Amino acid sequence: MSRRGLRVEGLRVQISQAGRLLVPVDDVGFAIGANECVALLGESGCGKSLTALALMRLLPEVAQVTAGRVDLGDTDLLGLPELAMRGVRGGRLAMIFQEPMTSLNPVMRVADQIGEALAAHRGLVGEAARAEVERLLQAVGLDAGRQWDYPFQLSGGQRQRALIAMMLAGEPEVLIADEPTTALDVLVQDQILKLLKDLQTRRGMSLLLITHDLDVAGDMADRVAVMYAGQIVEWASRASLYATPRHPYTRKLFAVLPRPERRGQRLDSLPGRVPAADAQHLGCRFADRCPEAFPRCHGEAPSLLQVAPDHAVRCHLFFPADIGNGASARVAAPISPPPPARVESMQPEPGEPGPPRGRAADALLEVRDLAVHFPIRRGLLRRVVGSIKAVDGVSLSIAPGETLALVGESGCGKTTLARAVLRLLEPTAGQVMLAGRDLAGLRGERLRRLRREMQIVFQDPFSSLNPRMKVGAILEEGMRSLLPELDAQARSERVAVRLEQVGLPADAAGRHPHEFSGGQRQRIAIARALTVEPRLLILDEPTSALDVSVQAQILNLLADIQARQGLAYLFITHNLSVVGYLAQRVAVMQGGRVVEEGRAETLLARPRSDYTRRLLAAAPGHLRA
Numbered sequence: 001m002s003r004r005g006l007r008v009e010g011l012r013v014q015i016s017q018a019g020r021l022l023v024p025v026d027d028v029g030f031a032i033g034a035n036e037c038v039a040l041l042g043e044s045g046c047g048k049s050l051t052a053l054a055l056m057r058l059l060p061e062v063a064q065v066t067a068g069r070v071d072l073g074d075t076d077l078l079g080l081p082e083l084a085m086r087g088v089r090g091g092r093l094a095m096i097f098q099e100p101m102t103s104l105n106p107v108m109r110v111a112d113q114i115g116e117a118l119a120a121h122r123g124l125v126g127e128a129a130r131a132e133v134e135r136l137l138q139a140v141g142l143d144a145g146r147q148w149d150y151p152f153q154l155s156g157g158q159r160q161r162a163l164i165a166m167m168l169a170g171e172p173e174v175l176i177a178d179e180p181t182t183a184l185d186v187l188v189q190d191q192i193l194k195l196l197k198d199l200q201t202r203r204g205m206s207l208l209l210i211t212h213d214l215d216v217a218g219d220m221a222d223r224v225a226v227m228y229a230g231q232i233v234e235w236a237s238r239a240s241l242y243a244t245p246r247h248p249y250t251r252k253l254f255a256v257l258p259r260p261e262r263r264g265q266r267l268d269s270l271p272g273r274v275p276a277a278d279a280q281h282l283g284c285r286f287a288d289r290c291p292e293a294f295p296r297c298h299g300e301a302p303s304l305l306q307v308a309p310d311h312a313v314r315c316h317l318f319f320p321a322d323i324g325n326g327a328s329a330r331v332a333a334p335i336s337p338p339p340p341a342r343v344e345s346m347q348p349e350p351g352e353p354g355p356p357r358g359r360a361a362d363a364l365l366e367v368r369d370l371a372v373h374f375p376i377r378r379g380l381l382r383r384v385v386g387s388i389k390a391v392d393g394v395s396l397s398i399a400p401g402e403t404l405a406l407v408g409e410s411g412c413g414k415t416t417l418a419r420a421v422l423r424l425l426e427p428t429a430g431q432v433m434l435a436g437r438d439l440a441g442l443r444g445e446r447l448r449r450l451r452r453e454m455q456i457v458f459q460d461p462f463s464s465l466n467p468r469m470k471v472g473a474i475l476e477e478g479m480r481s482l483l484p485e486l487d488a489q490a491r492s493e494r495v496a497v498r499l500e501q502v503g504l505p506a507d508a509a510g511r512h513p514h515e516f517s518g519g520q521r522q523r524i525a526i527a528r529a530l531t532v533e534p535r536l537l538i539l540d541e542p543t544s545a546l547d548v549s550v551q552a553q554i555l556n557l558l559a560d561i562q563a564r565q566g567l568a569y570l571f572i573t574h575n576l577s578v579v580g581y582l583a584q585r586v587a588v589m590q591g592g593r594v595v596e597e598g599r600a601e602t603l604l605a606r607p608r609s610d611y612t613r614r615l616l617a618a619a620p621g622h623l624r625a
Contacts, residue, residue: 004034004073005206006055006093006174011068013047013054015277022277024050026230028068030223032174032206037197039209039221039238041253043547044518045274047230048210049098052176055208056095057085072174091121091170098179100159104151104166110137111147114166121170136165140195156410157188164195174206175199181216182545185409185574190618193220212547214253215577215621218242223310226250229275229285237310246313248290256552260580260604267556267581270549273517284316292317363397363433364568365421365454365536370394370430372413372420390416392592393430400535401562403569405583405600407576407615413592414572418538421570422456423447434536452482455529459541461521465513465528472509475499475528482532498527502557519550526557538570543578555582576619580604588612 013025025047032038040048053059055070057077070077072093080088097103105113114133118124124132134144140161151159160180167175177196181189197220200207211217217224217238224241226234226249234247245251255268272289275281284290287297296316304314372391375384391413398404406414419425421432423439432439434454442450455478458464465474475495479486486494499508502523513521522542529537539558543551555578561567571583579586579600586603588596588611596609607613 004173004204005032005036006208007031007069007071008051008055009069011051011054011070012066013050013059013063014066015063017062020278024063024230024277025054028227028230028232030225030232030235032208034173034206035200035204036222037200037207037209037220039211039217039224040227041211041214041217041224041250042227043212043274043549046227047277048227049178051227052095052178052208052210055176056089056093057082058089058095087121090117090167090172092173093176094167094170094172094174095176096160096163096167096178096180098182100156100163101151103163104159106151109148109150110154110162110165114147114162114169117166117169132169133165136168137162139168139199140165141191155188156184157191160184160188160192161195164192164199168199168203171203172205174208176208176210178210179212180209181211181213186576186615186618186620187409189216189620193620196220213620214257214548215619219620226253229279229281230277231285231314232304233286233314235304235312236308240308240311244311246307246311246318247286247315248292248317249286252289253548256548258552258555258577258581260577260601263581263601266559267552269552269556284314362399364400364435365570366397366431366433367417367421368395368431368433370417370420370432371428372416372425373428389592391420391427394589394592394594396587396594396597398536398568398570400568401566402585403562403571403583405571405573405579405586406589407573407579407586408589409574409615412589414589415540417589418456418540418570418572422451422454422538448482452478452532453534454536454538455532455534456538456540457522457525457529457542459544461518461525462513464525465521467513470510470512471499471524474513474524475509475531478528478532494531498531501530501561502527503553517550519546519553522546522550522554523557526554526561530561534567536568536570538572540572541574542571543575544573551578558582576604576616577621588615 008031009029011025011028012023015022015024028051030038040051042048054065055077059065065078068078072088075088077085077088111133114136115129118129118132133147137144137147142158142161142165146154146158151162154162180196181192184192193216196207199205209217209220221238223237225232226247228249234241234250241250245254252268252270256270258267270289275285281301283298283300284293284302287293290297302314302316302319304312305318306312307318370391371389371393373387373389376386376388377383378385394417396404406417408414416425420427434450437450439447439450472495475498476491479491479494495509496506499506504520504523504527513524516524543554546554558569559582562569573579583600586598586600587594588609590611596603596607596612603612604616607616
């Protein structure tokens with residue numbers, strides 16, 4: 001009987017690119033036992049996904065493993081010929097990729113894709129294969145009838161389930177899940193995570209969960225590996241890491257998390273970014289961003305040191321200066337982040353008297369019985385036989401300087417409501433009032449002038465920024481349309497002010513969107529919205545796919561802007577941690593209707609509707625009952 005599980009030792013990946021040598025994965029090692037989940041944590045660019053691709057032997061042509069060993073049970077994966085590796089890949093070792101739509105063949109039905117895996121790894125064809133497809137779909141919670149659907153006919157959560165079923169077809173010993181719940185709403189995320197945990201337990205699988213969500217890792221993992229700049233900087237049991245994170249980088253990751261108890265406080269920051277893969281490292285790779293760094297950190301690279309039976313850390317704070325002379329290692333005192341600074345807020349503290357928010361008398365935005373129905377047409381003459389009620393009688397209001405969070409599962413109508421408020425979609429019924437003016441009767445120039453007072457920041461900044469235009473031109477575009485009275489010099493000056501306001505250098509104006517990170521592109525999108533000086537900003541999932549460090553920067557930025565300018569925010573999100581931290585009030589949508597609304601601290605602590613209770617129960621980490 002062969003050993004089960006996965007062991008990685010000294011893994012190193014090199015990339016040769018345009019004469020440069022990049023080392024995105026350097027001396028990585030960890031082990032996953034049978035029926036164990038290991039979470040691989042870290043920011044984007046730390047090497048997590050590339051590590052997974054190296055384990056699968058799916059690295060791009062320019063990359064290669066130059067050192068290390070990967071053992072799957074008794075099998076040395078790096079020593080296998082490619083033909084033999086094909087029998088392992090998708091069979092004993094399988095991987096769920098981050099975006100299921102790019103992993104599933106768009107022109108093949110679900111049953112055919114799962115059937116391919118069954119034929120390749122288990123030799124099942126015909127009736128036996130069809131029966132196994134139905135069993136696998138049932139195991140992942142999909143109706144057997146969906147096997148005849150194409151991927152585009154499934155929702156995001158259903159596609160993820162179909163991909164999991166395909167990966168389970170080979171009965172893997174080890175399953176790698178690369179950000180399997182990124183950008184999913186909390187209900188679907190909870191379903192997928194419970195499914196993975198249940199499958200792991202029932203099948204005795206080893207699970208490598210790659211994520212940047214500390215709450216998800218805390219719910220799922222038995223052990224946690226924290227990765228930074230291509231190396232494991234902390235390796236511990238879940239209980240030990242979450243009770244006493246020791247590496248300064250890990251502590252920073254916890255410190256930047258938005259929490260309800262941090263409302264009104266500035267989130268701790270993690271300045272800078274992960275060093276590039278071609279950076280020359282003389283000392284600790286985190287030293288330039290570390291508040292605890294001292295001279296030794298910049299000149300000598302630390303080793304991974306066992307500081308407790310279930311805890312290892314790569315940090316000079318845990319090494320005596322003379323460790324090279326045979327002295328025993330010591331454990332430094334836990335490193336506490338500095339207390340977060342107060343942010344000047346326009347909102348009263350909980351319990352303090354303050355002006356009522358969101359009432360019609362003082363509302364900037366008031367939505368009354370808004371409905372958006374999409375017709376269902378059938379037959380040769382395309383007659384209307386019914387309608388989809390995407391938004392069905394929604395009423396809400398937002399006061400100046402207030403944040404109203406709009407939460408609910410995917411497909412409940414949140415984004416449709418936002419677009420109808422902006423008149424990007426024509427409402428079927430109802431009213432939208434901005435500062436007492438009804439938008440329903442406005443057309444042409446009158447509507448265009450009013451649009452400068454309400455702007456939107458979309459979920460994916462890259463797809464909403466013109467890739468052929470430089471940032472300066474992108475920011476000026478709105479001013480040319482909505483503020484024609486400004487001349488070229490005035491527009492240029494305002495671009496410089498807005499870039500500085502969102503924390504970007506002045507030379508950003510001369511660069512294209514692809515030259516920036518995801519967080520920087522989101523800052524550009526926010527700067528573009530601010531150039532026309534709106535009074536209402538609609539934010540559609542602005543932090544859903546960002547690292548926790550970048551998320552903290554964006555949330556601090558939004559709080560700063562609101563405190564200075566008194567903007568009203570309609571904040572669409574499925575992240576209840578962000579809701580508890582940022583929003584004064586919350587509206588919960590289900591099936592096109594608002595089912596509950598109230599002050600954030602009250603609604604999150606004492607929800608009244610069953611649906612809101614389900615959302616809170618599904619949230620990972622600190623909000624879980």
